Amino acid sequence: MGVFADNPVLEREMRGRxxxxxxxxxxxxxxxxxxxxxxxxxxxxRGLAGLFAGPRQDAREFWPLLIYGxxxxxxxxxxxxxxxxxxxxxxxxxxxTLASTRLSGSEIILGKWLARQTIPILLVLLACPYLLGCxxxxxxxxLLLPATLLFIVLTSLFxxxxxxxxxxxxxxxxxxxxxxxxxxxxxxxxTYVIASVVMILNGPRDSIVLWINPFYALSALQALFSDHLYxxxxxxxxxxxxxxxxxxxxxxxLFMVRRYRQAVRG
Amino acid sequence: MIEINHLHKQYKGLNAVKDLSLQLEAGDIFGFIxxxxxxxxxxxxxxxxxxxxxxxxxxxxxIDVIEQPEAVRGRIGYMPxxxxxxxxxxxxxxxxxxxxxYRLPKNNRPRVIDDVLNLTDLIGKKDNYxxxxxxxxxxxxxxxxxxxxxxxxxxxxxxxxxxxxxxRIEIKExxxxxxxxxxxIIISSHILPELxxxxxxxxxxxxxxxxxxxxxxxxxxxxxxxxxxxIKIMGDEDRAVSLLESAEGVLAARLVNDHFQVDFxxxxxxxxxxxxxxxxxxxxxxxxxxxxxxxEDIFMKVTKGLVQ
Numbered sequence: 151m152g153v154f155a156d157n158p159v160l161e162r163e164m165r166g167r168x169x170x171x172x173x174x175x176x177x178x179x180x181x182x183x184x185x186x187x188x189x190x191x192x193x194x195x196r197g198l199a200g201l202f203a204g205p206r207q208d209a210r211e212f213w214p215l216l217i218y219g220x221x222x223x224x225x226x227x228x229x230x231x232x233x234x235x236x237x238x239x240x241x242x243x244x245x246x247t248l249a250s251t252r253l254s255g256s257e258i259i260l261g262k263w264l265a266r267q268t269i270p271i272l273l274v275l276l277a278c279p280y281l282l283g284c285x286x287x288x289x290x291x292x293l294l295l296p297a298t299l300l301f302i303v304l305t306s307l308f309x310x311x312x313x314x315x316x317x318x319x320x321x322x323x324x325x326x327x328x329x330x331x332x333x334x335x336x337x338x339x340x341t342y343v344i345a346s347v348v349m350i351l352n353g354p355r356d357s358i359v360l361w362i363n364p365f366y367a368l369s370a371l372q373a374l375f376s377d378h379l380y381x382x383x384x385x386x387x388x389x390x391x392x393x394x395x396x397x398x399x400x401x402x403x404l405f406m407v408r409r410y411r412q413a414v415r416g
Numbered sequence: 417m418i419e420i421n422h423l424h425k426q427y428k429g430l431n432a433v434k435d436l437s438l439q440l441e442a443g444d445i446f447g448f449i450x451x452x453x454x455x456x457x458x459x460x461x462x463x464x465x466x467x468x469x470x471x472x473x474x475x476x477x478x479i480d481v482i483e484q485p486e487a488v489r490g491r492i493g494y495m496p497x498x499x500x501x502x503x504x505x506x507x508x509x510x511x512x513x514x515x516x517x518y519r520l521p522k523n524n525r526p527r528v529i530d531d532v533l534n535l536t537d538l539i540g541k542k543d544n545y546x547x548x549x550x551x552x553x554x555x556x557x558x559x560x561x562x563x564x565x566x567x568x569x570x571x572x573x574x575x576x577x578x579x580x581x582x583x584r585i586e587i588k589e590x591x592x593x594x595x596x597x598x599x600x601i602i603i604s605s606h607i608l609p610e611l612x613x614x615x616x617x618x619x620x621x622x623x624x625x626x627x628x629x630x631x632x633x634x635x636x637x638x639x640x641x642x643x644x645x646x647i648k649i650m651g652d653e654d655r656a657v658s659l660l661e662s663a664e665g666v667l668a669a670r671l672v673n674d675h676f677q678v679d680f681x682x683x684x685x686x687x688x689x690x691x692x693x694x695x696x697x698x699x700x701x702x703x704x705x706x707x708x709x710x711x712e713d714i715f716m717k718v719t720k721g722l723v724q
Contacts, residue, residue, distance in 0.1 A: 161513075161516070246496045248517070252489045
């Protein structure tokens with residue numbers, strides 16, 4: 151038994167996310183979903199075919215739309231999904247029961263964290279053919295696509311862990327979700343505000359605080375592969391992000407795994 | 417099976433449990449009695465490895481609760497006072513989840529699930545969604561999940577609270593079955609008749625302190641300081657009082673309504689002798705019986721009604 155293999159928490163969370171509840175309701179939902187999926191699939195494949203057949207410039211212009219759009223969805227979805235993970239258990243009074251079983255902290259915490267990454271990762275997978283199309287058709291270089299994908303996946307894992315930490319600390323789901331989204335807003339928007347204030351006070355220099363901003367770091371990564379004018383600074387910002395985000399993710403998860411039983415309150 | 421030595425738990429300056437010691441043998445059913453806020457739940461949570469004691473030691477089946485919590489968890493079944501159940505699962509799925517959580521081999525799980533469902537009389541609800549069950553059924557399902565890994569020790573915190581009288585009786589019957597299975601059970605409650613039927617040991621806790629603990633009969637004798645006899649005599653009451661007060665083993669005698677209440681320190685033979693003496697003295701004895709002391713009487717005598 152481990153975090154991935156035969157982990158009941160991971161299985162339950164995944165099943166709960168994919169389950170079509172209640173026979174009658176489930177069947178009608180099922181057919182609505184089938185029709186919806188068929189329509190989406192049609193437009194999805196048509197768009198993809200158009201991308202490969204279209205001019206190179208279109209592919210180059212579509213690329214930033216796609217990656218920033220995907221990043222926006224990820225930074226909103228990932229923390230919102232995990233922010234409910236532990237508080238919901240507390241609210242429905244199941245956390246204590248779960249903590250008294252033989253499941254280890256890593257099985258519970260990582261199981262919940264990974265299961266709630268399903269939707270963000272599914273989005274990344276859905277975007278993959280388009281990203282690949284843009285990269286090939288737009289001749290954007292071999293490394294940009296895997297570097298961007300890695301960036302987005304790491305961001306998703308980080309914001310997922312952040313949401314889970316909020317859920318670990320808060321008593322109520324509402325408070326946890328609000329805190330997680332406030333933290334996200336700080337990283338994505340607040341850092342720009344701080345950087346602007348620093349710039350006003352210290353003159354036109356890029357503030358290091360922006361290096362933890364996912365949008366800024368992603369733009370630095372993009373510039374690193376396409377624009378050599380600011381190579382050193384872009385490289386520093388991108389490398390810093392690649393270093394700090396997994397470190398913070400690991401630190402948050404480790405903190406929760408070690409102290410998950412203390413989340414029992416009564 | 418359970419050994420607690422000088423257990424102490426402090427929360428933000430408040431002593432939730434003070435110097436609590438207890439020893440239970442395998443097969444003991446221990447009724448943990450106390451008012452709300454007395455420290456019952458804290459003690460049970462410490463045994464369930466959910467809270468770390470401030471000081472003291474606790475062993476379950478010889479395993480240190482503080483040093484080896486993982487090993488202890490495999491030997492205990494814990495049912496919290498306020499529990500929730502995953503409503504979005506079927507009954508068998510819920511039990512399968514906990515079978516996995518207690519690391520039962522996959523191929524054994526269907527048989528074990530059927531066994532606990534049979535024991536808790538929920539086999540007919542196996543494929544129902546949990547949210548379709550009544551409160552009493554949910555309580556039994558929670559007990560079924562507590563038993564899924566066949567634990568040696570059961571820690572049941574207020575297991576019958578919030579149940580209607582029928583569900584209360586059903587769950588009481590289930591406890592009797594568990595007692596017959598030889599489980600060691602700690603069951604907390606502030607509803608005393610709930611415990612009186614099947615506990616062989618009790619402990620009364622108030623403000624974190626164990627006021628008294630041990631065999632139910634010993635405690636009754638210890639607390640009441642002997643037996644109370646109820647004697648109904650027709651006729652000369654004054655003579656009866658003087659005769660009773662002068663009799664061997666009688667500590668005090670008083671007339672209550674139409675009968676005498678006699679505090680008596682003697683054994684059953686002495687009781688029989690007292691009865692014989694009264695009759696031989698010419699008094700007309702209508703009834704002679706021992707007043708039953710129940711847990712409620714003991715609880716009221718021992719506790720002061722103090723809550724932290």
